[in-house]
Amino acid sequence: MGTPIDVEELRTLFLFEGMTPEQLAEVTASSEVRTYPAGSTVYRAGEPSDALWVLLDGTLRLLRHADGDEVVVNETDYRGAYAGAVRAFATSAAASYETSLHAVTDCRFLRYDAGAFAAFVHQWFPMAVHLFDGLYLGIRTTEATVRQREHLAQLGTLSANLAHELNNPAAATVRAAGQLRDRVAHMRQKLGMIAAGPVDPEMITGLMAIQERAVEIAAKKRDPLTPLQESDLEDEMVDHLEDLGFDHAVDVAPVFVAAGLDTTFIDDVAAEVGDSLPSALAWLGYTLETEALMDEIEDASNRISTLVASVKQYAHLDQAAHQEVDLHPGLDSTLVMLGHKLGEIEVRRDYDTTLPPVPAFAAELNQVWTNLIDNAVDAMKGHGTLTLSTRLDGDHAVVEVADTGHGVPEEVRGRLFEPFVTTKPMGEGSGLGLDNAKRIIEKRHRGTLSYTTGPGGTTFSTRLPLSPA
Numbered sequence: 091m092g093t094p095i096d097v098e099e100l101r102t103l104f105l106f107e108g109m110t111p112e113q114l115a116e117v118t119a120s121s122e123v124r125t126y127p128a129g130s131t132v133y134r135a136g137e138p139s140d141a142l143w144v145l146l147d148g149t150l151r152l153l154r155h156a157d158g159d160e161v162v163v164n165e166t167d168y169r170g171a172y173a174g175a176v177r178a179f180a181t182s183a184a185a186s187y188e189t190s191l192h193a194v195t196d197c198r199f200l201r202y203d204a205g206a207f208a209a210f211v212h213q214w215f216p217m218a219v220h221l222f223d224g225l226y227l228g229i230r231t232t233e234a235t236v237r238q239r240e241h242l243a244q245l246g247t248l249s250a251n252l253a254h255e256l257n258n259p260a261a262a263t264v265r266a267a268g269q270l271r272d273r274v275a276h277m278r279q280k281l282g283m284i285a286a287g288p289v290d291p292e293m294i295t296g297l298m299a300i301q302e303r304a305v306e307i308a309a310k311k312r313d314p315l316t317p318l319q320e321s322d323l324e325d326e327m328v329d330h331l332e333d334l335g336f337d338h339a340v341d342v343a344p345v346f347v348a349a350g351l352d353t354t355f356i357d358d359v360a361a362e363v364g365d366s367l368p369s370a371l372a373w374l375g376y377t378l379e380t381e382a383l384m385d386e387i388e389d390a391s392n393r394i395s396t397l398v399a400s401v402k403q404y405a406h407l408d409q410a411a412h413q414e415v416d417l418h419p420g421l422d423s424t425l426v427m428l429g430h431k432l433g434e435i436e437v438r439r440d441y442d443t444t445l446p447p448v449p450a451f452a453a454e455l456n457q458v459w460t461n462l463i464d465n466a467v468d469a470m471k472g473h474g475t476l477t478l479s480t481r482l483d484g485d486h487a488v489v490e491v492a493d494t495g496h497g498v499p500e501e502v503r504g505r506l507f508e509p510f511v512t513t514k515p516m517g518e519g520s521g522l523g524l525d526n527a528k529r530i531i532e533k534r535h536r537g538t539l540s541y542t543t544g545p546g547g548t549t550f551s552t553r554l555p556l557s558p559a
Contacts, residue, residue, distance in 0.1 A: 092122030095200055103144060103170045103200070113214060120206030125198050132191040132199065133174065139187050141201045145171045148197030153190045161529055163189060174204075259390035266390070270383040277376045296362050297370055301377050308349035308381055323347045327356075334360055336368055342375035349378045414447035415455065417489060417554075421478050424459040431464070433472045440479035448487050449558040450535055458527040458539075462491040462550045465524070469495030469548060485556050486537070492549040503543065 097114050100106050106117060123146065126132055132143060135155050149167040164171070173191050315323070324343045330353045331339035346356070356371075363370040418441050425437060466476055474494035481488050498506060507528045531539040537554040 092124040092201060094118065095121055095123050099146070100200070103146075105144060105170060105172065113210075116206075116210060117202065120210075121200055121202040123198055124201050125196070126193040128193055128195045128197075130193050132193060132197075133187050135187050135190045137187050139174060139185055140204045141174055142172060142204065142207045143174045143191060144200040144202065145169060146198040146200055149194040150197060151192045151194050153192065154188070155190070161533065165194065167195075259394050263387050263390040263394075266383045266386040270380060270387070273376050273380045273383065277373070277380065297373060300359055300362065300370065301374060304349065304351060304355070304374055304378060305381055307351060307355070308378055310350065312350055320347060323352075327353065330356060331371070334367060336371055338372065338375075342371060345375050345378050345382070348382065351378075413449070413452065415450045415452045416447050417445065417455070417480055417487060418443075420452060420456050421459055421480075421489070424456055424463055425478075428460065428463055428467065431467055432476070435467060435470055435472065436475045438475060438477045440477060442479075442481045445480050445482055445487055446556060448554050448556060450554065451530075454530045454534060458530050458552065459489075459491070461524065461527045462552075466491055466493035466495070466548070466550075469493050471495075474547075483553065486553045487556060489552045489554070490549055491552075492547060494547040497545050497548055498541070498543040506541070507539075 095118050097118055100114055100118060101109075106114060109117070126148075128148075132150075133141075135153075145166075146169065149165065150171060150173070151165045152163040152173055154161045154163045173189065174187060324347050327343040327346055328339045331343060334356070336342075359370055359374070360367050421439075421441075425432070463476065463478075470476070470493050477490075477492040479490045479492070481490075507524050528539045531537045531552055531554070535554055537552060539550065539552050541548060541550045543549075
């Protein structure tokens with residue numbers, strides 16, 4: 091039970107300062123003062139919304155419950171701050187508390203009975219009831235819509251990036267397969283010509299041996315050539331083939347150079363085949379082109395397989411929701427998902443390979459990495475350096491995402507993690523990404539998410555405990 095509220099004290103609260111004596115008397119008749127020690131709960135979400143609570147002294151904390159987590163809505167010592175009984179002026183509100191109210195320090199509250207409060211508001215302020223009812227419903231609808239659009243926009247970005255990344259190797263596979271079909275057809279024609287002609291079987295055996303040696307040379311790893319070096323070698327090869335009387339030197343010279351063959355190898359072939367050199371060189375060219383096309387198909391297929399594996403890693407399909415997680419594959423798969431957006435940005439990885447696994451919801455952590463990397467890329471506007479680093483700090487794993495942008499504007503630095511606060515232009519960001527990231531790190535993983543910023547860029551630092559909850 092509480093004690094009566096003094097009318098003069100009631101008048102000092104901003105909610106009641108403009109009321110008439112008759113109105114103040116009506117309020118005092120239906121309200122009382124209650125005290126709560128530090129750490130106690132005034133009411134919990136889900137309980138019947140039976141009162142309006144107005145802070146007289148102390149510090150309160152208001153928590154919202156979402157997806158099993160508690161999110162701090164407000165923590166204040168402002169005298170007159172209020173909570174509860176929303177349905178008194180918003181008929182669309184739930185009949186139970188939608189938040190929880192806690193006393194951070196010793197607190198005094200004015201408790202105003204919800205039924206009496208509702209009757210008071212409807213009697214004295216009927217127009218305001220309709221206005222606030224519409225405003226409340228509009229805010230709730232807008233927030234739900236914006237959060238949904240945030241998730242859809244992120245999904246759309248990842249889908250577009252993935253489609254672009256998959257399109258390149260898929261197109262390369264189709265192109266190489268078509269060219270390979272043409273080369274194999276030409277090889278069948280050459281084989282038919284050889285079979286129809288009076289060719290010594292030993293000559294055919296020699297050609298096969300030459301073919302195998304060329305394929306073996308082509309399969310060896312070599313240092314990449316500069317465009318100038320490649321051009322010089324091709325010119326040298328063309329001149330040498332023409333000196334040997336080969337009419338299609340310009341066509342096969344790039345193939346031979348790309349395969350790592352030199353003029354000495356060509357001379358060895360000429361010494362072995364004699365007058366059959368033109369046919370031998372044409373056959374050799376088709377062989378090497380076929381090998382190159384098969385390598386291209388294999389590389390493209392491996393690229394597609396890697397992308398699919400990255401998607402699976404990113405979403406953690408077929409895996410437990412909470413498990414011991416190696417952070418590095420998640421970071422790498424996120425980079426793959428955002429690969430198209432990276433453009434000309436240089437990516438640096440500074441990973442501590444001795445970092446132990448972290449107990450985590452892996453798919454949710456990947457949402458955090460997506461938000462942080464996406465924000466970093468936007469901050470650099472397509473040019474700069476993105477640095478991902480991991481390290482061990484005591485009993486915590488630290489993940490840092492750093493960019494070389496212009497830093498967070500001064501006017502939003504203190505509110506950057508608040509919902510709907512964004513540094514992006516209108517229509518390009520909802521301001522919910524960092525709010526969601528902070529909730530995942532702090533509420534779901536008992537970690538911390540912070541940042542430092544300046545003219546040279548911004549670094550977001552995530553600390554995750556190594557011990558399970």
